[in-house]
Amino acid sequence: MDEMTRLRELRAGAPAPDRAALAPGRQRLTDAIAGGRRGRRPWADWRIASAGAAVAVTVAALLGAQLLDASDPRGAGPATVAGDLDLSGPARTLGRAADFLEGLTPPPEPRDDQWIYTQGAVGQLLLKTGDDRAVEVRREPASWTPYGSGAAEKDKSDDDLSARETYRVANALPEDPAALLAKVRERYPSGPGAPESEAAQTFRGLNVLVESYPLAPDALARIYRAMATVPGVEITDHLVEDAAGRQVIAVTREEEGTHQRREILLSPYDYSYAGMRFVVTEDHEMDLPAGTEGLDRELFAGDVTLTEVRTAAAVVDAEGDKP
Incomplete structure (x- = not known):
């Protein structure tokens, strides 16, 4: 039996392409990669492993539609729309991002009858021995989510907000970074029996928040300034390549006890959200959940175990519309 067949068995019974149904299977794989040391947060963390799940976020689309490409849209080489990196x-890095966003003229909030269009891709490590290792990337179907109608908020739990709710939560965040981060932890708490440090919880919550689409540029600016103050947050000193082949900024933080780091990926052209990924930080054997057979493999530093990218996002007038 090949490795991808075994991977799919981890989420047997989860009908694609419904992300909510796929979430538990993805979480089991993430827990396995983490070595079983982190408790599951099925209601608080699965959205981190969902590219463009019901609400996704970017700043470029605040100027229109976000249609991300691997190349500089102006053909201007290393310089960016936002200025030299x-x-x-x-x-x-995040201070410069905030300065850029604060200089934008914010568009009006979407109307309640409008829809959020998103497109993205998901990649998981194809586990093989030796040097034959790769990330299998699968393009996700385009999705449309009502922005503010009753359907957008039907059956939503307190931690799983609609696009309209998240937009307004972000707008209400305070200017002070410490106060803002406290509000983020309040909105995205740890799950029962899921130990994590305050900094880990904060960065996870920020990851959920910055994926949301759309956000006002001044709200995202406040979020970036606060993100820079989270203990352990770093910036990779060079652009990295995401699963769509684009050069992106990596905002990183080590995930305690998991042999990996979480990376929030941003466009170098306008600091919009581009995706996220988990990267192995040290060689280790992957432990499987109890009762699961197969897939025992050694993971190596630098392996990208799970990645998701957003390649397009826009506010549209009707379901099925594209920018």
């Missing part, structure tokens, strides 16, 4: 650290 500074990847020297979180304060400089």
Whole structure:
């Protein structure tokens, strides 16, 4: 039996492409990669492993539609729409991002009868021995979610907000970074029996928040300034390649006890959200959940175990519309 067949067995019974149904299977794989040391947060963490799940986020689309590409849209080489990059650290990089966003003219909030269109891709590590290792990337179907109608908020739990609710939550976040991060932890708490540090909870919550689409640019600016103050947050000092082949900024933080780090990926052209991924930080054997056979493999530092990217997002007038 090949490795991808075994991977699919981990989420047997989860009908694609419904992300809510796939979430438990993805969480089991993530828990396995983590070595079983982190408790499951089925209601608080699965959205981190869902590219463009009901609500996804970017800033470029605040100027229209976000249609991300691997190349500089202006053909201007290393310079960016946002200006020359500074990847020297979180304060400089995210501070510059916030300055850029604060200079934008915010568009009006979407109307309640409008829809959120998103497109993305998901990649998981194809586990093989030796050097034959790769991430299998699967393009996700386009999705349309009502922005503010009753359907958008029907059967939503307190931690799983509609696009309209998240937009307004973000707008209400305070200017002070410490107060903002406290509000994020309140909105995205840890699950029962799921130990994590305050900093880990904060970065996870910020990951959920910045994926949301759309956000006002000044709200995202406040979020980025606060993100820079989270203990352990770093900026990779060079652009990295995401699962769509694009060069992106990586905002990173080590996930305690998991042999991996979480990376929030941003466009170098306008600091919009591009995706996320988990990257192995040290060689280790992957432990499987109790009762699961197969898939015992050694993971190596640098392996990308799970990645998701968003390649397009826009506010549209009707379900089925595209920008």
